[in-house]
Amino acid sequence: MEVWVLFGTFVFLLLIGTPVAFCLGVASFATVLYLGLPPVVVFQQLNSGVSVFALMAIPFFIFAGELMVRGDIARRLVALAGAMVGHMRGGLGQVNITASVLFGGISGSAAADATAIGGLMIPQMKEKGYSVEYGVNVTVVSSIIALMLPPSHNMIIYSISAGGRLSIADLFTAGIIPGLLLAVSLMITAWFVAKKAGYPTETFPGWAMLGAIFFNAIPGILLIVIIFGGVRSGIFTASESSCIAAVYALLVTTLAYRTMNWTSFVEATKAAVRTTAMVLLVIGCAASFGWLLAFLRIPAELVELMKAVSDNPIIILLMINLVLLMLGTFMDMSPLIVITTPIFLPVATAFGVDPVHFGVILVLNLGIGLCTPPVGTVLFVGCAVGRISVWDAIRTIWPFYGAAVFTLLLVTYIPSLSLWLPSLFH
């Protein structure tokens, strides 16, 4: 019965349009009242859920992303991507994906990526005769790349949810090959879709122009080097690197590019606070919800259930992936990492899956969930930027979903895609 109170309240509130954070928080509150426990525990978990040092990476990376978008770093990266791959079939679609690789290497947020790249690319694509749906589809699905390439605050959230004993530096490194693989499979898909629709290509600007555009983008690209190099050479820790990213973005935009004035700085800070507060309130409320799940022994029972179904790791991983994809369609990423890691990680490790590998699977899987309705933050952002309805976007998005799911399967069943690169550092 307690379980019904918990999930019933949650689903009911979700359906009537209560903000997701409060659906989680109020469902926990109601269940605790029903159980006759002191309700203080709900608010204690809400508080301790957000009082975690490593979560600081979220505000910092979001702050850095805002500074990059408002301070012209993102636009220069898009220009570079344009010069590099614009002449390929599917022109601006390829540019969009490549820009997500470049931007993804400095931002950990898919929503920031969709806002930044989508905001710059979709109007251009519309102008050049691409359908808006194609632009939105490419923008939305390729923004998952930002989650896979370091730095990614979702990897940090995963490490915390796994009990804080996984090396964040290893998780960062493990996402690189899967992230690039996703980029490649999306580019191939974009090529075929563009070919069928007969989209134009851009002219190659010539090596001299490419060099000049590259020179312009160097300060932005250097951030990747600084973050990854700084973490790997021991100047700062992975979670501190997020703060350095924000400081560096501020220095580049004020001193090198001189594109940041006081008003844009204040706007960037406020925007970062808004997004962070929204994300972290969900994480805090998910902590209360997760506490109740543990208290009601739901994870333990689920593990037993899955063990009863099969003892084949391939089947188990497939089942976990399906459940995560399903959950991902109606919930947001960070709370799902917080809720599902304690449930599924023990199952996966019981079947011999490496926790770092599982983290990559989890982030990629839930990243796909960000692009799927009904609850897909990145899909919403993409549609808002392109000014089309969610329905218009998803009618033609299927090839891109296919490419992402195909990558997910490869990453799930070939552990070395994730584990080979970190093993080089041991």
Next chain:
Amino acid sequence: ELTLKSSDTHPDGYPTVEAVKHMGKLLKERTNDRICVEVFHSAQLGQEKDTIEQTKFGVIDLNRVSMGPFNNLVEETKVVSLPYVFKGVDHMHRVMDGPIGDDILKAFEPHGYVGLAFYDGGSRSFYNKVKPIKSIEDLKGMKVRVMQSDIFVDMMTALGANATPMPYGEVYSAIQTGVIDGAENNWPSFESSGHYEVAGYYTLDEHLIVPEVLVMSKASWDKLSAEDQAAVRQAAKDSVSVMREMWVAREKASEEKVRAAGVEVITEIDKAPFMAAMDSVYEKHVTSDKLKDLVARIRSTD
């Protein structure tokens, strides 16, 4: 009939987790299935600071925690968290099994907890990736990760090292990449965290021998009959020997694994200068007459 919910941050199979399970088994037998214990291991119900509050509010009944989070709440627990206060593990056992231990257990009561038993937390020593620490001079300027606790930070400063608080999950990569030079912990944690893979020198200075404690919520305790209270207390006491046996085995297994991996273990070390450096720490933290008296009693225990 009655299920006592118990929290532990250690994983399943860890000596403290198994000890509380054993306590539950004894309790079940002795009360004819009336009272049993359910252990939530692996920090399922939260980190120690959280579960301590939950225990106070009666959300959970039993809680196995380290002394650190209690230091600023129950003054008496500070005394066992002092560096080099015990001469060794055996000395710690003699102190905690005797009247001093009983006094510390009783000190929990006014704060909403009933102290039931002390478990072993092993002895903490320094490890680092730079060089073997053989004397106090070797520690000078070294960046060593410590837990966020005033006593531990002051201890490191007094030893001339650079106390660097950092979340536990970042320590492995931080040592590996050189953000910090080392950290400190007991054999089992040094091994299970994998830190021995990146920190090749382990100096057995045993600066901290801090027992852990099993407490019960006063709210839950007061609901029990006097007879059941006695049964709970006895079962907890009886679980201690089981815990200690498992601990020794675990420590040995970890030690073998670490040594086999080629870590240089420094055992011959003159602790006198280390202890002498602690005067300032004792001066700062042993302030009340109550604490001074406890330190004196521990020191005079054989």
Next chain:
Amino acid sequence: MKSVAWALRHVARLALWLAAAGLIMMTVFITAQVVARYIFNDSLVWSEPAAVILMGWFIFLGAAVGIREGYHLSFDVMLYFLPQSAKLWLYSVSDLVVTGFGVGMVWFGSQLALSAWDVKLPSLGISGAFDFLPIVGGGVLMVLFSMERLARRAAGMPTARFGETDPLED
């Protein structure tokens, strides 16, 4: 109602400014820690706990402002099929539920703060109550702002929702 809305808009503005200042201070603290450790070989033990408390403040202040400005993520798909009047009723149910949760934050947050009153936080030396004050402060604003939403709706004034681009024009 108009003047209440005007006053609350300024409260929200102030809260957002404070939250933004918190984010900037946090950036300063962590940068200071990296510089002190790497360049001066001297770690700052207070930077981590201080930054965590600041983060608590700006999350709960920012989250409260989010109720007024309607930027919390919600799931409106089911509501598309309902007539406007039914939608408005359900929005009010949501706002009531959020008010209730805000009251819980204030009440139980205070209880937590009181019980941690005598605990001294390591490295900072301040009372443990500071850990829970952000919940209480954020809760007070959440109650205010969600009651404002109910009042605005009753008075026929607009309220903001996630995904809507036009801000409140009062």
